[in-house]
Amino acid sequence: MTDAQTSGVTWPVPAREAEAETQVRKSRFIARAAPAASREEALALVERARLDHPEARHHCWAYVTGAPGRATSAAMNDDGEPSGTAGRPILNVIEHKGIGDVAVVVIRYFGGVKLGAGGLVRAYAGAAEAVLSSLEVDHREPRVSLQLEIGFADEQPLRLELERLGGELAAIEYGQGVSVRVSVPATAREAIGSWAAGRGLGVTEL
Secondary structure: OOHHHHHHOOOOEEEEOEEEEEEEOOOOEEEEEEEOOOOOOHHHHHHHHHHHOOOOEEEEEEEEEEEEOEEEEEEEOOOOOOOOHHHHHHHHHHHHHHHEEEEEEEEEEEEOOOOHHHHHHHHHHHHHHHHOOOOOOOEEEOEEEEEEEEEEHHHHHHHHHHHOOOOEEEEEOOOOOOOEEEEEEEEHHHHHHHHHHHHOOEEEEE
């Protein structure tokens, strides 16, 4: 888990999908940005772009999952444009904007005029800048996942403590005792640890 994910710092993430269009020397650049908490979600955005614009010559993309600056995953693709002229400029703009869990795909309809490597870099960066500037964002609060082994009598008090702290009970298994996995805001990590220690219970961070 990254420092950003365990500190109290929040970071912007897309609230919903956005689209913006720019034109450079007769080429149309249609940029889409959308929430993407995984590679699969990012590639699903690209696939939708291909289906919506099958006649476009290029569908170039980049994504970042996790907190900005400490991404859990990042990737880019030039989709037939000269190497480094499309995916990398899109990714650079994402990183400059400091947005996490986001994917951007830029759809290009070729206008008949070649832009050159420098022109392509500026065009794809400009398209990404346009859509990310229009993107509505939420702010994600870092959370931590914890495992607790508790007694049956501890379950209801734990549920009440989680409710007080803004946590969630993610999984529960009953055996000789009760094994629970919880998700809590990173700022509540110490509080849940103190609650468990007061009952003689151990907490393991996942």
